[in-house]
Amino acid sequence: MQNAxxxxxxxxxATIALGHVEREYPNKPGHVLAGPGDARTPSALHPVFFGSYDWxxxxxxxxxxxxxxxxxxxIAAAPAIRALFDRRxxxxxxxxxxxxxAAPGARGFERPYGWGWLLALxxxxxxxxxxxxxxxxPLAEAFAGRFRDFLPIATYPVRVGAHPNTAFGLLMAADFMAADLPLLRxxxxxxxxxxxxxxxxxxxxGDDFLSPTLVEAACMARLLPPAEFAPWFDAFLPDLAGREPATLFAPATVSDRTDGKIxxxxxxxxxxxxxxxxxxxxLGPEDPRRAPMLDAAERHLAAxxxxxAGHYMGEHWLASFAVLALEG
Structure with a gap:
């Protein structure tokens, strides 16, 4: 494994993240206005999570x-991180x-992406x-409760490559919601x-930051017992040893990093x-699919x-995904 x-x-x-978690502006609030009194600043709406462009x-x-x-x-940033957590x-x-x-307009606030990340935190x-x-x-339990209320009525998944993706939400919530594993499964x-x-x-x-295919598979790997995951995965992506579907093995091209969607x-x-x-x-250590999969991981990491860092449209969030990728 080259990148670690x-x-x-x-x-x-850590320095990148410390530079934006308390940066209030620019800000894109996911906020429903029920009246003029709801027009408040990000830090008034969210006393902890007001920075980083969005909640x-x-x-x-x-x-x-x-x-x-x-x-x-x-690491040198450790005292600043501890001080931030104590302060916020x-x-x-x-x-x-x-x-x-508790506001009526907040029922769907950050569902499911922010829910999953809060529980991962x-x-x-x-x-x-x-x-x-x-x-x-108390905040974690509130979001876990929202998952418990929402999942039984969510008839269909959301399979896009961005925030509404339901597989990513389940995957990120799973560690905190271990007692609810039967519901998630x-x-x-x-x-x-x-x-x-x-x-x-x-x-x-054009604006994916998740692969609907791969995050679904990762979700099933996390939630299913190994004996159930193996045959599901074999059937879901049957041609991985031959590097198919080819699109999943080719890193994406990014043409303009000042454009938040691109x-x-x-x-x-x-x-x-x-x-x-x-x-x-x-997978097992001798599985022939491992080598092309790990090679694809390295090439995507290198890309x-x-x-x-370099432009705030990526800098306000990409370090988190770098840590996910490096930690595997």
Whole structure:
């Protein structure tokens, strides 16, 4: 494995994230106005997650910092990360985030992408042995409750390559919602269990940052027992040993990184690398599919990793996807 996370790269990625999680503007709020009183600044609406251009990017910016702090507790950025968490993850601020969700217009707020990332952050903080996870717990439980309410009524999955993708939401929520694994597994089976011979048509589209095909497979690898995943995966992508579907093995071209939608494709390259690595890890060591899958992961990482900084349209979020890809 050529690309791996080390302390030097962790320091760089942490510095990028620290530079935007408290940067309030520019900002793209996902906010419903029920009246003139709802026209408030991002920090008034969201006392914790007001930076990083949008709420979900701020959440996974915090996740990035939490993961890097745990993996590399002695990097130079570590004191700044701890100070940030102490300053921002407070009971009062978390209560403000919970209160925001009570508004009638917030029922679908950040569903399911932000829901999954918030629960991934909560799961990561729980590994630290610090009080931050307990402080964030009311917000995490609120979003876990939203998953419990939503999944039984979600008749169909959403298979796009961006925020509404339901497989990504389940995958990111799974660690925190371990007690709800039967619900997550039943939902994934209902949505994806009969999928066969996926041709990956339409991948990539012009603003994908997820591969609908690969993130679905990664979701099933996470939620299904190995004995059930293996035959499902064999049927879902039957020609991987021959590097088919070919589109999944070719990194995306990014023509303009100042365009926020086109810049999504850098994230696609990184998230594909993440999925390829996760899926390869689910196979036996002698499986002939592993070599082309791991090669594809390296080529996608090489295409995406140099571009995690440079323009704010990518810089406010790409470090998180770099960490996912590097951690596999």
């Amino acid at each position: 996370l080390d302390a030097t790269l962790a320091e760089r990625l 979900h990017s701020c959440v996974h910016g915090y996740w990035t910092l939490a993961r890097l702090l745990r993996r590399f507790p002695s 993850i407070t009971a009062e601020a978390v209560a403000g985030e919970v209160a925001y969700l 909560a799961a990561e903080l729980a590994r630290h042995g610090a009080p931050w996870a307990a402080t964030l717990a 039943e939902t994934a089976g209902r949505w994806y269990g009969l999928d066969r011979a996926c041709p990956a048509w339409g991948e990539p589209s 810049a999504h494709l850098d994230g696609l390259n990184l998230s594909r690398a993440w999925c390829w690595r996760r899926l390869a890890a689910a 995406g990793l140099p571009h995690v």
